Amino acid sequence: MTIRPGAADDVESIAELHTESWRTAYAGIMPADYLDGPLLAINLELWQARIDSERYLNGGPPSCLLVAEGGDQAVTAFAYLTPQRDDRILLDNLHVRPGSKRSGIGRRLMVRGLGWAAEHHPDQPVYLDVLRDNTPARAFYERMGGSxxxxxxxxxxxxxxxxxxxxxxxxAAVQEFTGAR
Incomplete structure (x- = not known):
């Protein structure tokens, strides 16, 4: 498994994984008609805009897009962190292909992403938003030290x-990830 900065060539793969992840993880939580709707088109537009924007290029400051590839070079997981106006870093996306969950790749991406935040934004907390009923994700974030x-x-x-x-x-919690890349 290789983790690298996201690139323009990854837009379609990221959007597809983002959509697959939502449809799998949020089934029974979000309305089925919403999940079965045009999520892929929405996600393609979102990720194309992020990649096209100067702010999001190459996973470098001020934002970070990390992609995990399997041996077949298919995108298996990705994470996206971005500074917010309130001087915090938003971990806006962390998605792992359903068949690759519990393989450690989510943890590796989280460690790399928090390490990036510690290096580039050392005095800022990192936060994320999660559906209350997404108990597997909540358990993961708690294991990773989130409160x-x-x-x-x-x-x-x-x-x-x-x-x-x-x-x-x-x-302080984010700084613990500085050397853990």
């Missing part, structure tokens, strides 16, 4: 609401 910092209700553009939790890693 619940906020509970809220998210209203999705498709008109439904879901309970969310925010997990945070303090700057």
């Amino acid at each position: 619940t910092s906020r509970a809220y209700v998210e209203r999705f553009h498709a008109g439904f609401e879901l309970d969310m939790l925010e997990y945070t890693w303090s700057p």
Whole structure:
């Protein structure tokens, strides 16, 4: 398994994995008609915009896009971190292909991403938002040292609401990942 910075050539693979991950992990949590809808087109547009934007190129500061490839060079997982205006780093995406979960690749990506945050944004906490009912993801984030910092209700553009939790890693917790790449 190789972890490398994301590139323009990865847009389609990332969007496909993002969509597959949502449809698998959120089945029974999000409305089926939403998950069965045009998620792939939405994700293609999202990732193309991120890659095209000067801010997101090459996984370098100020944002970080990491891609994990298997031996067949297929994208198996990815992580995306980006600074926010409130002086925190958002771990906006961490997705692992369903057949590769529990292989350690999510942990490796998380360690690399937190290491990037520690190096480039050393005094900023890292946070993420997760669906409250996504218990496997919550358990993973807790094993990785995250702590619940906020509970809220998210209203999705498709008109439904879901309970969310925010997990945070303090700057000191993030610094622990500096040498763990």
